[in-house]
Amino acid sequence: MMKILLIEDDQVIADLIVKGMKEAGYMIDHMTDGLFGLSAALSDRYDLAIVDLMLPELDGLSIIDLVRKRKLNLPIIILSAKRSVDERVSGLHHGGDDYLTKPFSFSELLARVEALLRRSSHIVEPTTLSFQDLTMDLLSRNVIRSGKKIDLQPREFSLLEYLLRNQGNIVSKTMIMERVWDYHFDPGTNVVEARLSKLREKVDKGFEFPLIHTVRGLGYVLKKQD
Amino acid sequence: MFLKNRISYPTSLAARLTLWYASSLLLLFGLLFFSLYVAMATSFDREMNEDLLDDVEELQDIYQEQGIASLLREVNQEILTEDPDHFFIRLSETNGNAILQSDLSGWSGLLAPYSLYQILLTHEDEFYLHRIKHESLEVQTITGLISDDLIIYLGECMEAKTEVLTLLLTVSLVVFTTLLPIGVLIGRWMSSKAVSGIKEVSRAADKIAQGSLDFRVDLNAHGDEVIELIQKFNDMADQIRKLISEMREMTDNIAHDLRSPLARIRAISETVLSSSEAQQDYKKAASDTLEECDRLLHMINMTLDVAEAEANVREPITEDVNLSELTEDACELYCPLAETKQIKLSTHLEDNCSVRGNKHTLQRMLTNLIDNAVKYTPEHGEILIELCRSENDAVVTIADTGIGIPDPEKQRIFDRFYRCDQSRTQEGCGLGLSYSRAVARAHGGDITLQAQPSVSASPLSHSSMSAAMNSVFVVSLPASVMRN
Numbered sequence: 001m002m003k004i005l006l007i008e009d010d011q012v013i014a015d016l017i018v019k020g021m022k023e024a025g026y027m028i029d030h031m032t033d034g035l036f037g038l039s040a041a042l043s044d045r046y047d048l049a050i051v052d053l054m055l056p057e058l059d060g061l062s063i064i065d066l067v068r069k070r071k072l073n074l075p076i077i078i079l080s081a082k083r084s085v086d087e088r089v090s091g092l093h094h095g096g097d098d099y100l101t102k103p104f105s106f107s108e109l110l111a112r113v114e115a116l117l118r119r120s121s122h123i124v125e126p127t128t129l130s131f132q133d134l135t136m137d138l139l140s141r142n143v144i145r146s147g148k149k150i151d152l153q154p155r156e157f158s159l160l161e162y163l164l165r166n167q168g169n170i171v172s173k174t175m176i177m178e179r180v181w182d183y184h185f186d187p188g189t190n191v192v193e194a195r196l197s198k199l200r201e202k203v204d205k206g207f208e209f210p211l212i213h214t215v216r217g218l219g220y221v222l223k224k225q226d
Numbered sequence: 227m228f229l230k231n232r233i234s235y236p237t238s239l240a241a242r243l244t245l246w247y248a249s250s251l252l253l254l255f256g257l258l259f260f261s262l263y264v265a266m267a268t269s270f271d272r273e274m275n276e277d278l279l280d281d282v283e284e285l286q287d288i289y290q291e292q293g294i295a296s297l298l299r300e301v302n303q304e305i306l307t308e309d310p311d312h313f314f315i316r317l318s319e320t321n322g323n324a325i326l327q328s329d330l331s332g333w334s335g336l337l338a339p340y341s342l343y344q345i346l347l348t349h350e351d352e353f354y355l356h357r358i359k360h361e362s363l364e365v366q367t368i369t370g371l372i373s374d375d376l377i378i379y380l381g382e383c384m385e386a387k388t389e390v391l392t393l394l395l396t397v398s399l400v401v402f403t404t405l406l407p408i409g410v411l412i413g414r415w416m417s418s419k420a421v422s423g424i425k426e427v428s429r430a431a432d433k434i435a436q437g438s439l440d441f442r443v444d445l446n447a448h449g450d451e452v453i454e455l456i457q458k459f460n461d462m463a464d465q466i467r468k469l470i471s472e473m474r475e476m477t478d479n480i481a482h483d484l485r486s487p488l489a490r491i492r493a494i495s496e497t498v499l500s501s502s503e504a505q506q507d508y509k510k511a512a513s514d515t516l517e518e519c520d521r522l523l524h525m526i527n528m529t530l531d532v533a534e535a536e537a538n539v540r541e542p543i544t545e546d547v548n549l550s551e552l553t554e555d556a557c558e559l560y561c562p563l564a565e566t567k568q569i570k571l572s573t574h575l576e577d578n579c580s581v582r583g584n585k586h587t588l589q590r591m592l593t594n595l596i597d598n599a600v601k602y603t604p605e606h607g608e609i610l611i612e613l614c615r616s617e618n619d620a621v622v623t624i625a626d627t628g629i630g631i632p633d634p635e636k637q638r639i640f641d642r643f644y645r646c647d648q649s650r651t652q653e654g655c656g657l658g659l660s661y662s663r664a665v666a667r668a669h670g671g672d673i674t675l676q677a678q679p680s681v682s683a684s685p686l687s688h689s690s691m692s693a694a695m696n697s698v699f700v701v702s703l704p705a706s707v708m709r710n
Contacts, residue, residue, distance in 0.1 A: 083527065103523060105516075155558065181559060184586055185531075186524050187593045189601060194562040217516030 002117060004028045005046040007037030007063065008079065009055055013102070017050065020106045021113075034058025041067050041074060048117055050109070053080040053091070061094050068095035075116045077109070107170035107218050114169065129164040132224055134203070134211060136164055145207060155180065156199050163212065163222040172219035196220060239424070243417030248409035255405055259398045263391065270387035271366070275355060278368040282353060282378060289372045297372065301326050304380075311361075312383040320375050333360060339377050342369045346377075363388060423452030427459050439467045476642050479656065483525060487518040494518070528657040532642060535587065535664035546706055547588055549579045549620050553613050556592040560600050567605050575613040579620045582706040583669040591665040594658035595624045595673075595699055602697075603628035610695070619671070620705040623698060630696030636675055662701075671703035 004026050008014045014030050021028040029046075031037040034055040041049050041063060049067075053060035064076055078096040080087060088099045098112050129136045133146045141157060143150045152160065158180045163171065173192045177183040196212060204210040213221050236242055289297040301317050305328040308315075316327035318339040330336065335358040337345075345354050346369065353370045360383060367381030426443050433441040442463060443456045498511035557573050564571040581588070599609045607627040614621055631639055638644045640663045645656040659673075666673045676698040 083530070103519070181555070183559075183589060183593070185590050185593075186527075187559070187590075187597055189563065189597050191559050191563055194566055195559075197566070198562045215513075216510075217513030217520075 002026050002047045003045060004113065005037070005040050005049040006030045007032075007034070007041070007049065007055060007060070008052040009033065010052070013079075016106055017109065020110065024110055026113075032056075034060070034063055038063045038066060042070060042072070044072065046074060047120070048075045048077070048113060050077045050079060050113070051096075053078060053082065061091070064091075064094045064096055073120070075120045077112055077116065079104070079109075105172055105218055107215075108172045108175055111166055111169050111171055111175055114166070129161065131164055131167045131222055132211060133207075134164075136161060143203075145203065150202050152199075152202060155195070156202070159195060159199055160203065163220065167222045170215050170219045170221045175219070192220075240414070240417040240421050243420060244410060244413035247413030247416060248406070251409040251412075252402070252405065255402065259394075259402075263394060266394065267387065267391060270384065270390070274366045274382065274384055274387070275368075278355070278366060278380065278382065279353060281380060282368055282370040285378055286370070286372055289376070298326055301378075304328075312363075312385065313381070315378070315380040317372070317376065317378050320371075320377050325376070335359060336367075336379070336381075337369075339379065342379060343371075343377055345369075346371060420449075423448040423456060427456060430459065430463070434463055434466070439463070439470065472641065479642075479644070480529070483656070484522065487522045487525075491515050491518045525657070528661065529642075532657050532661045532664060535661055535668060544584050545582070546580050547583055547585045549581050549588070549622070549703070549705075550575050550577050550613060552585070552589055553592055553611065553622060556589065556596050557611055559593065560596050563600055564609065567600070567603070567607075569600065569603050569605070570608045571600075571611070572609070573611045575611070576615060579613055579615055580706050581620050581669065581671075581703045583703070587665045588669070588703075591662040591673075591701070592622065594662045595622075595701070598658060599624050599626040599628065599697075599699075602626065608695075615705055616702070618705060619702040622701040622703075624701075625695040625698040628696055631675065639675065640673070666701055666703060669703050671701065673699060673701045676700055 004021055006014060006017055006021075006028055008017070008030065009032050011032075014032070018028050018030055029040065031040050034057040037051070037055065038058055040046070041051075051060045051063055055063075060078060060080070064078070067074055067076070075097045076095065077098045077100060078091045079100055079102060080091065081102045083101040088101075091099045097116055100109060100112060127138050129138065134143070135145075136143050136157075138161070143152055143157070143160065159176065162176065162179050173190065174186060176192050177186070193214075196214075200210070200212050204212060209224060211222055211224065213223060213225065215221055236245065285297060285300060288300050297317070301315060304313075304315055305326070308328070310329040311332070314328045314330055314333055314336070316324060316330065316336075316339070318324040318327070320339065320343045322338060322340040324339070337356075342354065346352075353368055355366065355368050358365050358367060358381065364384045364387070365381045366384055367379065369377060369379045372378050423443075430441050430443045442460045445453055445456055448456065494511050494514045498507050502508070553575055554573070557571065557575075561571060596609075596611065599611075603609055603626045609624070609626045611625075612621075612623045614623075635644075640659050642657060642660045644660075663673045
């Protein structure tokens, strides 16, 4: 079982993360100050750390610096209320692997955690992705559902690929914008929604059950409705 | 030390000007007096020397032409006519024996005939002039040879010179003492005149600081430099008043726009708490709340982003950004949305148009403009997006057949939080255009709303734009040198 270290001094946010991660099947330890956090991070018992930047005793960036000085490959997600591009760049520059701005949605944090864990655990990249009766061949770029070929535009293909890679997890609008379009901001109007309804028409329309679901207020998920 | 502490250089500009003025006046007067004094003294000396030389030459002539008896008579004559207190004469042999002399009692410091003879011999001169003192008066003396063995020595008090120069000194002192206060007074008057403009500006600044934002300084009766200062000051005050009123309006707008989602969140929670027991309702309330929170967050982030973009007056040149690709991506992003509204979205994009700058902010700028076009164009409308190079600029034109912008509002649409009345019903926070313009300006370009849409003289290279375009935004950015 994967072990996650959370270094966060805000009790409400920490409770949300701890509860959510446990439900998602992870073991998680929570430290409330920078020094305890650092010693835990250096203990080599964790597969991933979630670090807040503003901490008592020792700030998040220093923790990351010290961890990286020890040449530890611990994947680190930075949580911060500072949202400027400069802050993000400086966080990643110090050795953070991902950066999430507060307030955030838990499902987004979870998806980022899983993506990082997948990346660091060196799982061999599959050439086909599949979910239920849907298969996607990444090499030939063919998408087949129940034996029927589905024609997708390049962007629709990337979108479906992203949903397939995160199957069962809710992915937020922001994450889709970032990963599928490389847009690191919210354009306001829900352009993702429009694109997804096009995709739904091709992937779900005329089939036995829908695969793409909207979770109001949170995002989208690829799952089979119970 | 003690003195230094007590007499310190004045800090007030007026006092300094006064000091400078008074001291330069006195210095000038001092110089004038000094020159006059020197000139007069020199002239007196020269006149006296000439007189004495004439005397000696006359005696020499008498001796040579008429002999010793006439010379003695002439000397005697001088002894009898001149005042012995102010004049002396002595005729002696070169070995020192006096032949004839005036009353020399009371004269001290006279040189002996023999030493005078020696001086004349060593100087190889006909005459020898030197100055001595007699009863605190200056006496000019002269000595000369009448013949090989006769030497004449005479001298005269320079009382006229002393009197005149003393008078000059006295008058000067009187003038000087009267000039000092006059100089200070004139200096004060002039300096207060010179700094009066500055004082007025400073008074105005006080008034403005106390809240009278409309207070301005009068321009009349000042020198050019002060008028320039006053003009600049008044311009600055105008700018401040404008900014403050804008800020006031903006704060009102922010409060209004933030209040609405908060009101909805409150209503949602209240409704579900007071009426419902069903878990389904709670879930719906929670997701509604999330949506409203995201809206609030988006607005807050946008406000900060606009401030950031505006503060970065010039974006640091980071990379070559392919504007063609960026525009194409942005159009592609909005394609499905346009399709659902059955809007015809056509593009004419020139290839390989690139600018130097920040990819993400440029991306966002384009997205905002296209977003607006899609948002404010009704169903079955038309949007045209073009990218072309015009001289040194890359020009993006976004035209739509949307609701358009009424003339009186055209000036204001780039203001933060400004929303046309017609657009109030649409979702949005009124920051997109201000953000976009800040980004364009940070890249050395600008965004303009074309004054008269649907005029054919538009920069659009393709004339496919129909006459019905209601709003046309033109973004021009300095293009970077193309690399193939």
